[in-house]
Amino acid sequence: MPDTFELIASSTVGSGGAASIDFTSIPSTYTDLVLKLSARATSTNIDLKMNFNSITTGYSRRNLNGNGSTVTSSSASDAWIGPIDGSGQAANIFGNTEIYIPNYAGSTNKSYSIDSIVEDNASLAYAIFIAGLWSNTAAITSISLSALSGSLTFAQYSTAYLYGVKNA
Amino acid sequence: MPNPTRIEINCETGVESIIELTDAEVAELTYQAELAAEKKAEEEAQAEANAVAKAALLDRLGITADEAKLLLA
Numbered sequence: 317m318p319d320t321f322e323l324i325a326s327s328t329v330g331s332g333g334a335a336s337i338d339f340t341s342i343p344s345t346y347t348d349l350v351l352k353l354s355a356r357a358t359s360t361n362i363d364l365k366m367n368f369n370s371i372t373t374g375y376s377r378r379n380l381n382g383n384g385s386t387v388t389s390s391s392a393s394d395a396w397i398g399p400i401d402g403s404g405q406a407a408n409i410f411g412n413t414e415i416y417i418p419n420y421a422g423s424t425n426k427s428y429s430i431d432s433i434v435e436d437n438a439s440l441a442y443a444i445f446i447a448g449l450w451s452n453t454a455a456i457t458s459i460s461l462s463a464l465s466g467s468l469t470f471a472q473y474s475t476a477y478l479y480g481v482k483n484a
Numbered sequence: 485m486p487n488p489t490r491i492e493i494n495c496e497t498g499v500e501s502i503i504e505l506t507d508a509e510v511a512e513l514t515y516q517a518e519l520a521a522e523k524k525a526e527e528e529a530q531a532e533a534n535a536v537a538k539a540a541l542l543d544r545l546g547i548t549a550d551e552a553k554l555l556l557a
Contacts, residue, residue, distance in 0.1 A: 325495045335488040335505060335513070341496035361517075462490075466517030469488065478495065 321350065326477040333358055333469040336462035337476045344421035344455055346480030351459065353413040355474035357402035362434075363464040365395040366415065368426065368456045377448040384441055396464050398432025398444045400474075405436035410474065420456040425449060488513075 324346075327337055342349070355364075367375075375395035381388045400411035411434040420426060428448045435441035461476065462468075487505045494501070505513075542549060 325493045325498065327491050327493050327500055329491065330502075332489060332502070334491045334502075336490040338490060338492045339495055340492055341494050343495060361520075463513075465520035467488070467513040470491075478493075 320482050321479045322346070322482065324349075324478045324480050326475065329355075329470045329472055329474040331472050333471060334474075335467060335469060336460055337470060337474075338458065338460045339476075339478050340458040342420075342457050342459065342478070343480070344457075345482075346421070347419065347483040348481040349415075349417040349420045349456070349459075350479040350481060351413075351415040351417070352477045352479070353400075353415070353461065353475070354410045355400040355413070355476070356408075356410045356471040357400055357468040358471045359468050360402050360404045361463055361466055361468045362399040362402035362404070362411075364397050364400060364413070364461055364468075365464040366397045366428075367395055367460045367462075368450055368452070369454060369458050370460065371452065371454075374451040375448065376451070377446050379444055379446040382443045394464065395448070395450075396446070397430050397448070397461075398446060399434050399442065401434055401436060402468070405434070405440060406438055409436050411435075417456065422455065423453050425451050425453060426456060 324342065325339055329337070372395070376391070376393045377396060378391040379389065381390070397415060398413055400413070401409045411432065413430060413432040415428055415430050417426065417428045426449070428450070430444075430446040430448060432444040432446070433442070459478070487507065487510050489502050489504050492501045492503055542552060
């Protein structure tokens with residue numbers, strides 16, 4: 317990792333699983349945030365969302381999806397951050413997601429970029445790129461990762477690493 | 485049976501807590517799951533109806549799906 321990245325906090329899901337992973341009391345001393353997620357769900361429900369400050373409104377996104385043969389694009393007013401592997405995919409495979417949140421502590425609306433990869437070591441592979449926007453001028457002090465709809469359980473050994481980035 | 489749990493990491497103190505969801509939170513998740521299932525069923529039914537209509541149209545026109553794509557290119 318670059319010298320300007322500092323690990324703020326991390327979590328590894330234990331044997332009991334977790335319905336959500338929540339980072340709270342995020343310090344405002346960095347310029348940007350980077351969240352790296354390696355995760356698997358114990359269910360077939362695999363779509364995740366990210367909420368800031370426990371607020372569920374004001375999110376929108378535009379995304380590009382590729383599966384190796386087809387590229388599609390879509391947009392929606394939700395906080396979707398992509399899928400992870402679940403019980404419908406090969407065992408022991410974890411999806412990877414990286415979320416970049418610039419100027420998270422500023423007083424303007426919050427944009428974020430996401431790249432998300434899901435594959436099952438067989439025939440399924442998705443690469444998803446998301447440009448997201450949270451139309452809220454509040455500084456981000458917490459980040460919650462959970463199911464986009466309904467519920468899912470993060471499987472054991474899923475990890476989330478939150479880094480702060482300090483510009484020179 | 486205990487409720488599902490969530491992980492909360494306090495970035496200021498570094499303390500990680502495993503917190504059981506409240507009954508209200510569980511009820512909300514269950515409700516959202518039912519809504520999502522209903523929506524998915526509706527979307528699947530619509531997709532099936534669209535596929536049937538498309539097949540009927542292609543049959544009426546006497547062309548294949550690839551030929552239709554060529555026309556629309």
